[in-house]
Amino acid sequence: MTEISAIGVSSGLVTGKAYVLRRRNYDVPQGRTDDIPGELGRFEEALASIIAETRVMVESARGCSPGSAADILDAYLSLLLDPVVGEGVRDLIGRSHNAAQAVKIGIGKITSMFEGMEDEYMRDRAFDIMDIQNRLLDRLLGDEPGGGDIPPGSILIAEELATSDTVKLDMERVAGIITVCGGRNSHASIVARNMDIPAVVGAADILNLVSTGDDVIIDGFSGEVCVCPTPEAAKSFGERLERYTREKERQRPGVNIPHETADGVQITIGANIGSSEEAARALGYGADEIGLFRSEFMHDNLSYLPDEETQFRSFRDAASAMGGKTVAVRTMDLGADKAFFQTHRLREENPALGYRGIRIQLDHTELLYTQLRAILRAGSFGDIRLMFPMISSVEELRAAKTVLEEVKADLRDDGVPFDEKTLVGMMVEVPSAVIMADRLAKECDFFSIGTNDLIQYTTAADRTNTKVSHLYSHYHPAVLRMIRQTVTAAENAGIGCGICGECAGDPLLLPALIGMGITSISTAPRMISQCCYLISGLNMPQSRELANRVLSCATTREVKQSLTDFAKERNTRRKAPQSPEEVKM
Ligand code: PEP
Numbered sequence: 330m331t332e333i334s335a336i337g338v339s340s341g342l343v344t345g346k347a348y349v350l351r352r353r354n355y356d357v358p359q360g361r362t363d364d365i366p367g368e369l370g371r372f373e374e375a376l377a378s379i380i381a382e383t384r385v386m387v388e389s390a391r392g393c394s395p396g397s398a399a400d401i402l403d404a405y406l407s408l409l410l411d412p413v414v415g416e417g418v419r420d421l422i423g424r425s426h427n428a429a430q431a432v433k434i435g436i437g438k439i440t441s442m443f444e445g446m447e448d449e450y451m452r453d454r455a456f457d458i459m460d461i462q463n464r465l466l467d468r469l470l471g472d473e474p475g476g477g478d479i480p481p482g483s484i485l486i487a488e489e490l491a492t493s494d495t496v497k498l499d500m501e502r503v504a505g506i507i508t509v510c511g512g513r514n515s516h517a518s519i520v521a522r523n524m525d526i527p528a529v530v531g532a533a534d535i536l537n538l539v540s541t542g543d544d545v546i547i548d549g550f551s552g553e554v555c556v557c558p559t560p561e562a563a564k565s566f567g568e569r570l571e572r573y574t575r576e577k578e579r580q581r582p583g584v585n586i587p588h589e590t591a592d593g594v595q596i597t598i599g600a601n602i603g604s605s606e607e608a609a610r611a612l613g614y615g616a617d618e619i620g621l622f623r624s625e626f627m628h629d630n631l632s633y634l635p636d637e638e639t640q641f642r643s644f645r646d647a648a649s650a651m652g653g654k655t656v657a658v659r660t661m662d663l664g665a666d667k668a669f670f671q672t673h674r675l676r677e678e679n680p681a682l683g684y685r686g687i688r689i690q691l692d693h694t695e696l697l698y699t700q701l702r703a704i705l706r707a708g709s710f711g712d713i714r715l716m717f718p719m720i721s722s723v724e725e726l727r728a729a730k731t732v733l734e735e736v737k738a739d740l741r742d743d744g745v746p747f748d749e750k751t752l753v754g755m756m757v758e759v760p761s762a763v764i765m766a767d768r769l770a771k772e773c774d775f776f777s778i779g780t781n782d783l784i785q786y787t788t789a790a791d792r793t794n795t796k797v798s799h800l801y802s803h804y805h806p807a808v809l810r811m812i813r814q815t816v817t818a819a820e821n822a823g824i825g826c827g828i829c830g831e832c833a834g835d836p837l838l839l840p841a842l843i844g845m846g847i848t849s850i851s852t853a854p855r856m857i858s859q860c861c862y863l864i865s866g867l868n869m870p871q872s873r874e875l876a877n878r879v880l881s882c883a884t885t886r887e888v889k890q891s892l893t894d895f896a897k898e899r900n901t902r903r904k905a906p907q908s909p910e911e912v913k914m
């Protein structure tokens with residue numbers, strides 16, 4: 330057993346198996362290139378993709394904590410957007426360096442420049458720039474496998490945790506963090522507090538003392554770390570951990586607060602997940618349901634379609650974990666900015682407007698057929714609903730439902746048990762679906778508004794293209810009108826209508842969404858408690874008034890101003906009472 334005294338930066342107690350993250354040595358190809366436009370294109374694509382990823386992180390950090398995490402990520406994003414980052418690289422590519430070489434040399438120079446600065450804050454930015462370099466090299470040379478395979482419940486151990494690590498790793502699987510470097514406000518610490526993960530920094534020797542798979546204990550209050558504890562130490566810690574977990578559960582905000590407005594209107598607060606393992610965690614955060622199971626994410630690392638049995642087990646496990654609460658499984662939304670199985674991968678001029686979502690599944694009905702069998706069968710084990718992504722016409726919805734009927738008939742013939750009454754919904758994320766919402770609502774059981782896509786298609790601003798990102802906003806009055814129109818169509822048809830896009834977790838917008846008649850939202854699990862607090866402080870007449878006000882705004886700026894004024898006036902961003910962070914044991 331080895332004990333280390335470090336600095337606790339995110340409180341809590343946890344034990345688990347170590348997962349050691351070592352820095353990658355990049356093997357950059359040497360030699361000159363003849364294909365300057367090609368290399369430039371590769372660089373621009375890599376840069377745009379990490380900018381898009383970072384934007385999503387900024388948005389979700391904003392949704393779950395108004396404080397420093399979003400600010401730090403914002404500063405990181407500004408660095409990424411700084412023309413200086415790209416200029417040197419483009420120049421080097423113009424002089425026949427390949428893209429990876431140009432990134433290594435060009436951004437390496439900027440890192441050294443920052444490292445030599447007097448100002449401490451600016452010196453610290455060198456780490457961020459190095460991180461940008463690594464992320465670009467990952468894109469250009471291919472991501473190293475491994476990070477995605479981190480087992481659930483792992484204690485992540487690293488020299489320092491960078492933004493790129495939090496993008497690459499599935500942080501939902503990280504139970505604790507130990508780093509050699511960093512302080513209370515380093516990226517690792519902020520992410521840890523944000524996600525309620527116990528963490529310590531300044532564990533100088535940790536990389537020499539621990540190997541992947543070792544048992545590790547973390548006390549995030551005192552900063553104590555114990556590697557390979559003796560049975561006695563493990564037992565004593567286990568007792569402490571049990572008391573701590575009980576107390577924390579008692580105080581967990583999302584679990585104890587009723588999910589309703591101050592004047593008693595019930596709001597379903599669901600979680601978005603990408604794998605069955607995340608369901609239990611969502612429940613722990615107080616989720617009423619799984620409002621969106623992105624089924625394509627569970628196949629992310631595969632180059633082939635998982636068979637029916639694998640999919641069935643995954644949906645069944647999510648349903649069982651939710652103990653009778655609803656799980657809305659979305660059939661695979663592949664294509665565009667999401668990976669498609671290698672065998673089907675295509676290069677397209679306009680991927681967002683191309684071959685994706687239901688379009689692929691109606692073209693390859695074998696994909697849809699297999700998946701629908703798995704979903705219907707899993708319905709025997711819990712409350713599973715299914716929904717189709719990217720529906721842009723009544724014909725598409727009908728075609729998807731025809732396949733569904735074929736699957737049902739075959740299951741009946743085969744004598745396989747399944748849920749005959751599985752509810753069938755659709756994502757509303759394309760303007761044509763909004764315009765036809767009254768007709769679509771007559772042919773399905775529920776709507777789930779996917780604002781991430783609805784914004785891009787409404788504003789004609791690619792959600793991954795930074796050059797037009799100033800146009801991509803969920804405060805755009807046109808987007809709000811689209812939402813309102815969809816809710817009205819659903820109300821008239823007597824079907825449910827929720828929102829599962831990122832904007833559902835935005836504390837500024839949420840009161841207006843509730844005022845528009847949204848009765849269910851689905852968001853990242855860790856945002857649930859914040860949404861509960863916010864909703865419990867709202868009343869419907871005020872929320873409706875706010876909704877009408879923003880719906881009559883002419884500009885995005887006016888909408889944002891109205892929402893900000895409302896937040897200030899009504900103090901809707903109530904401070905959460907004592908959080909688990911503050912539980913001292
Ligand atoms: C959306 O478009 O809002 C959505 C939830 O789907 P995704 O982000 O997976 O495209």
Ligand code: MG
Binds near residue numbers: 758779781782
């Ligand atoms: Mg979408």
